[in-house]
């Protein structure tokens with residue numbers, strides 16, 4: 440038992456495997472040690488594989504949010520028309536950034552339990568010529584919904600618009616094809632489906648986006664937020680703009696190795712399988728999924744609508760304190776609780792642990808739920824996946 444906590448089933452940072460923990464504990468090196476140089480180069484190559492891209496990889500030395508802010512600041516030119524797709528907390532937040540960085544904001548917003556229909560994007564672009572970029576959140580983690588990034592990427596290409604994609608909670612666990620979908624700037628973190636440390640932002644950047652940043656008078660330079668500094672100093676002169684987070688880089692290399700050894704497709708299938716187990720249990724228990732329909736649920740977590748009698752933070756804290764299981768609250772998306780099956784927790788019995796702790800916790804708080812029926816349905820689904828009858 441670690442700090443009275445038995446299971447971390449949160450929506451990121453997530454639990455790490457012993458191999459990841461061991462990598463994070465390796466001796467700290469000087470960043471100009473040839474071995475660290477080699478590590479950095481290897482991480483770039485392995486990140487390109489999980490992004491499924493030939494585009495340039497830039498590794499930002501901070502939480503994914505740093506890479507997202509850097510991307511938005513570097514891409515937004517004064518008065519640029521940007522179409523922001525807001526179907527949740529992260530999408531809405533991107534819109535505030537775009538405005539404050541000087542964009543002319545265009546926005547398609549839907550309720551936070553729905554997803555933007557690619558058809559709406561197509562129609563918006565037809566009616567509003569001159570949109571230069573579309574900003575998309577692939578997996579809206581606080582609400583557990585997914586957007587059809589593949590279809591939207593193709594529509595953007597057709598209309599000549601660039602794309603900036605927040606793929607923080609999808610890369611490694613959900614299908615994500617940077618090149619096939621024609622995406623320009625993509626950002627992910629290590630602490631979600633990859634199961635790594637929360638301290639590094641991985642980005643892929645197309646040639647077109649790089650050219651655009653270079654021509655942007657507002658793109659940060661000589662700044663912690665500067666992507667161009669990484670191009671010019673690190674890629675151009677093998678000089679770090681500042682000292683990288685050495686230990687976090689070990690952790691990131693380890694999680695990339697683990698996902699590539701497992702096989703990206705196998706990792707994606709594992710997340711989907713755990714999602715099916717969890718959803719079966721939630722519904723059999725008599726609870727309701729938060730997303731408006733199952734087609735838009737993100738496979739890295741299950742978000743569950745709570746009855747008005749209880750609130751999300753109360754439920755999360757109660758389940759943590761009484762049963763030692765860490766779930767996630769709605770983080771502003773609504774009165775919902777989230778069982779994540781993300782990274783190492785997208786496996787075997789973890790969803791069943793989450794379901795039983797949540798179900799019993801809700802009963803403690805006076806909500807009527809059939810915990811037994813939920814566990815039964817989840818176990819039946821798990822047994823079927825493993826090739827047998829329960």
Ligand SMILES: *Cc1c(COP(=O)(O)O)cnc(C)c1O
Nearest residue numbers: 502503504529578580605607608
């Ligand atoms: C986790 C996450 C981020 C990173 O933001 P934090 O608030 O630092 O965790 C960004 N976008 C999405 C979709 C995420 O899930």
